[in-house]
Amino acid sequence: MSNTLRPYLNAVRQTLTAAMCLENFSSQVAERHNKPEVEVRASKEVLLNPVIISRNDKERVLIETSVNSLRLSIAIKQADEIERILAHKFTRFLTQRAESFVILRRKPIEGYDISFLITNAHTEQMYKHKLVDFIIQFMEEVDKEISEMKLSLNSRARIVSESYLSQFN
């Protein structure tokens, strides 16, 4: 399965670079307000078509763009119950610290595990290609982290159970 990882990340990188063309745009509904249109969804004409890139039915990325903001939602691969719990804890750890993260959204979109919200202010302060690099690196690392955590969890459980049950030997 890993032979689709490189084209998958490539496709996400190309689509993200193409979609991250954001500019300042004041709200058309309330004067003197400036809101990320992809969240507010008040005017149909500033929203662009959402796009899904999938590697298989478990791993997907949803990219929704508008004129001044972009929302990217990632569905992480979770093969069994342990991985589901670990992924949930991991994303909770990150989303609770969303303010320091800047581009992270506190709640993921329905059907996905974690969401990012990137606005024109972010692309003005930070390099666009660096933001894309960060997202791709994040997607690579998340899978590695979760399998590492699962391995260490299993080995710790084995050691603990051995040392506990050996007293009944």
Added chain:
Amino acid sequence: MAFRKIDIDALEEDAFGEEEIDFQEIGELRPVSDVESEVNTRAQEVRSLLQRGNFSEALTAALQNPPYGAPYHAAKARNTQTVMDAAYQVKVTDMTQVAKSLSPEEQDVLMKYLYAGMAAPEHYSSGHLLYWHEKLTEVAGQGCIVRVITDRRTV
């Protein structure tokens, strides 16, 4: 304005709704049966070209006149199936050449169908589509992706 129950802008007489926007982009909508019969004839044409082994021409034929417009759900699903059938037959090594032989409009339509296929990973295996996406972006550039995201005529 979370407490307001009525969306007053939609009820206004001059409201510029989805139908008007679509009319500007797509034009007069043909009757559903016409579009469905066109999609079915195209499916048969593509199938016969595939049986003869003409993968490149089959893909070009499948990408003609996609059924844009809100009422054509069944026709769109059928046409997506046709394009996917043609796209899966093209081998990874031939993809760049086939992509170069398409006109710019056909490349845009193919990119739309690639995303439509990836949106349904239960039906269409995404691995092959990802290879297609990579080769098509090499040939057509990121502008192709931008046109897919911004074009209101969705496939």
